[in-house]
Amino acid sequence: MCGESDKSRLFKCNTCDIFLCDTDWELWHPHKSQLERKRKSKLKSNSKSREAAKHERIPFLEQARMEEEYKEWHEDDGEAHSEQHKNNLPSFWFGADLTNGSFHINSDLYGDIILSSAFQDREKQFPSLVSFIGNTGAGKSTLIKAIINYGISGSKHEADATGWARILTPIPGIKAFSARPTSSDVHLYHDTATIDTARPILFADSEGLLGGNQTPFAASIESIAGIARKMISWKGSTHKITRKYCVEHIYPRILYSFSEVLCYVIQQNPRVVESLVTQMIMWADKARNASLNQVTLPRVVLVLNNVTLSEKERESWEDGMSATQIVVERLKDCTNLSGELQEIADQWNRILDFDDQIHSVMDLFLRYFKSLSVVYMPPRGNIQQGAGFYRQVQQLRAKILGLSKEVGLERLHTFNQLNSRWLESFLNIGIEHFFTKFDEPFDFFQIARINRPLSKSIVGNATYLMAKMEETESNQKELDKRCHRLFVSYRVIMTLERMSGSSIKGVLEGTTFAEHFQSAHKEFHTSARCWFKKNRRRCRNTREGHTRGHLDYRGEPIASGEYETDYEEQQSVDFKKGIIQDSRNWISLLEEPSLEKDKSIVERHLKVLKREREFWKQTFSNIICFCCLVEPPDFSLECGHAICCSCVKMLGHKLPQDPVYTLDLCPLCSEGDQTQQPFAQIQLKPEKAGVRVLAIDGGGVRGVISARILQLLEEEIGLDLPLFHFFDVIVGTSSGGIISLAMGANLWSAARCIDAFKRLSKNSFKQLAFSKIPVLGYFLSLGRDSYYDASAIEEALQDTFAPTDTEPRFLFSEPYKGARDNLGSETTMRDLKVGVTTVNVINNHTTLMTNYNRKIQNEGKLTINIFDLPH
Secondary structure, three states: OOOOOOHHHEEEEOOOOOEEEHHHHOOOHHHHHHHHHHHHHOOOHHHHHHHHHHOOEEEHHHHHHHHHHHOOEOHHHHHHHHHHHHHOHHHEEEEEEOOOOEEEEOOOHHHHHHHOOOOOOHHHOOOEEEEEEEEOOOOHHHHHHHHHHHOOOOOOOOEOOOOOEOOOOOOOOEHHHOOOOOOOOEEEEEOOOOOOOOOOEEEEEEOOEOOOOOOOHHHHHOOHHHOOOEEEEOOOOOOOOOHHHHHHHHHHHHHHHHOOEEEEEEOOOHHHHHHHHHHHHHHHHOOOOOEEOEOOOOEEEEEEEOOOOOHHHHHHHHOHHHHHHHHHHHHHHOOOOOHHHHHHHHHHHOOOOHHHOOOOHHHHHOOOOOEEEEEEEOOOOOHHHHHHHHHHHHHHHHHHHHHHHHHHHHHHHOOOOOOHHHHHHHHHHHHHHHHHOOOOOEEHHHHHHHOOOOOOOHHHHHHHHHHHHHOOOOOHHHHHHHHHHHHHHHHHHHHHHHOOHHHHHHHHHOOHHHHHHHHHHHHHHHOOEOOOEEOOEEOOOEOOOEOOOEEOOOOOEEEOOOOOOOOOHHHHHHHHHHHHHHHHHHHHHHHOOOOOHHHHHHHHHHHHHHOOHHHHOOOOOOOOOOOOOOOOOOEEOOOOOEEOHHHHHHHOEEOOOOOEEEEOOOOOOOOOOHHHOOOEEEEOOOOOOOOOEEEEOOOHHHHHHHHHHHHHHHHHHOOOOOHHHHOOEEEEEOHHHHHHHHHHHOOOOHHHHHHHHHHHHHHHOOEOOOOOOHHHHHHHHOOOOOOEOHHHHHHHHHHHHOOOOOOOOOOOOOOOOOOEOOOOOEOOEEOOEEEEEEEEOOOOEEEEEEOOOOOOOOOOOEEEEOOOOOO
């Protein structure tokens, strides 16, 4: 009826089923009559909204999107539906392979999504994970698709002629197979409208609950072999891996631990909302011991999807605030818990204080979640209801964005935000953890500590050691006493190494060093774990991670209550006094006449270290030398402890063939057989010798030229020694990095490096799976900078560098005393440093991955990357 050709200026009337421009809208007779009635009767607000809904404007492009959303796949569409799932393969995140009892993880997916963001400063970008769960056929995939597509307005991402962004979205199910799961495993998508912001929203679409062990439609046609980057064998439990077990036990632990918002989608009448929330509680209870130090509990959005209500009921439920209030009040009034819920409530009540006892379904719900919101989604059977669905999708989207912002502010106030780079590390480590250590909780605090940057000061090192000691010491006062002894001894040995025995007394008589350790004491207690203890079970949560009360090391609840500590400011003052008191004992020793005072000091220090022998036996670090607490370690001993060059000189015995030193025992745990000395033989670099550096550039397969040049150099030297013996540092880029590892870490000769490089090159350059398929190849190319399949080179590298019984790999340092190099000669440990340059694609920083540590200096955008040991 309207002659307007610009579709962006057309609107569809949901009642008249006609498209009109803005000018013709009011001239259309039914609309004109409606306006006349409004003016004459001055309708009340409620009647006005109902009258307006009869002739609602829907933009033409939004209508096109709605029609695509409402499209229902039928049994006859099976071939097209299968093709859609194939195109959706790149969204696979993680899942189970039931044929061999293993799990697959697409560890590159998150990084690819973040790389597609135009937001520049990754350190200030904090993604939010929103997970959709629910029963099979509830409509999770349809809702995610709708939310993403309705957020396209204003997006800078490329769109097609209908306004759709060219992005991956979930595939809705086939109507005839509503009882069969559609999506398999867990897929990850991004919200186009927020991906370029500081708070991008990521959507996880989980395989449906109550699907039993049926094979999802997607799983029957998907092949994730070319998508997944990592395969992990199931090591978490003796339980047999089935699809039902994964969906009901394993996936909840991952999604509950990492999701900021959980959307629970159901297709049941809200009159039975109590039973619906019961299912949600049962789902969360499977994950109640999944993690420690979870700084915020998930917010829940209960989505009543595709539910038919009367017009009067719909008025109440379409208002999100009204619907939420109705549900919350009913849950508070529901005190007659079902059998399963009552059993769970009884378990909680046995450990909760009287004031915290669970009396209603809502009380129990808030033990697992931060809040509850309700959004009603009407059926999509006709045009008017379709318009209502569009409004409710907007409401659901706004609710998710609002809750995500709320979580972001909460994390900001507790200084626990996870930026793009950190979240990638937590997700990759966490997902693998749940597949390999199912019965152990994932400790966010522990992982953050392992990934901490290298310390710049004695204060940071002392704080680090106190945190390690806290893991095995539950008495605050006893911990302070042990630290007094160690810190003073460390200060003495530090002064001896830098000055002389005569200077130590002056240092100990001052108070500056004691003030440094006092600062460490304060810093430690700001992030210490909770000190609550009950029946020898100590809480393992920190102040910020105390969202679920007191939890033990297994993640099981001990009691309710807030973070507990006896720490007060005065304790740090007393700690300083204790340091000074222990210093006086050392001063007495220094005042005694002795011809070998330095030797007496070293022996006294060794005695102090050996008093903590049991602690050292279960404590290791690649970050700090625990013999001095100053330098990063250079050598790893056979027992697993690491020691720096300075401590080798002080604590070892110098041999005639300078500069070679021996250690009779490990200075920390005393491991070593004194009948077969030495425990370790270490070669240091001569003091006046320069640093011998070998830098190997890249070049792809042409990197073999570098290896050939090194082989010629090795032959020219003519001492029948591998070339690595003549360098202190070997660093490489790209293919040069591979040669660096082969020569510096594996201790291979140049000839062997060439042979290995040829085999590796042959197996590394394979095109990405499905890259030649027109549509799928396009989606796979999004966010990727490589033409070849990265998994091929990963597998080739693993095959090349995998340890064997005859050739163990010692990446942190050279082999221990008694090992033999690849020419059969017995070796002595020496300080050979190996590094490989790369780029962190999340923050675009140059990264040097090394087998050594060093003190941090001003390195600009260069990151030295080596992780600490977990214990």
